[in-house]
Amino acid sequence: MSTDDREIEVYRDPAFAPGDKVISKKNVKNDGTMVGKEIGETVVRKGDEGYVRDIGVFLQQFYIYAVDFVGRGSIVGMRERELTPADPDRARLSGSSDLQSHIVTRPEKEPAQ
Numbered sequence: 001m002s003t004d005d006r007e008i009e010v011y012r013d014p015a016f017a018p019g020d021k022v023i024s025k026k027n028v029k030n031d032g033t034m035v036g037k038e039i040g041e042t043v044v045r046k047g048d049e050g051y052v053r054d055i056g057v058f059l060q061q062f063y064i065y066a067v068d069f070v071g072r073g074s075i076v077g078m079r080e081r082e083l084t085p086a087d088p089d090r091a092r093l094s095g096s097s098d099l100q101s102h103i104v105t106r107p108e109k110e111p112a113q
Contacts, residue, residue, distance in 0.1 A: 014063045020052045021086035044069055044076050049086055
């Protein structure tokens with residue numbers, strides 16, 4: 001297996017969060033992982049709008065966004081490069097740590113007086 005030489009996305013926060021409205025940048029066909037759809041059948045069209053439901057990780061390198069395309073009645077796993085925010089003003093800023101707020105750090109020790 002070859003490694004992908006692109007950025008390792010999981011080293012930064014995800015570009016989208018659950019609830020974000022996104023637009024597909026490309027057509028997506030069933031690769032055999034969607035039950036009830038024929039292999040090769042188009043499950044998402046370029047321009048379709050959906051909402052991020054969940055975020056997973058693939059190969060410990062990429063974020064996979066479970067996007068609910070309500071109009072199509074399907075939930076499809078998509079990469080960040082396949083999506084664009086529906087409202088660019090609400091695009092997440094890099095460095096946001098909303099999803100890592102559960103991490104507890106030790107307070108710095110105060111200098112001895």
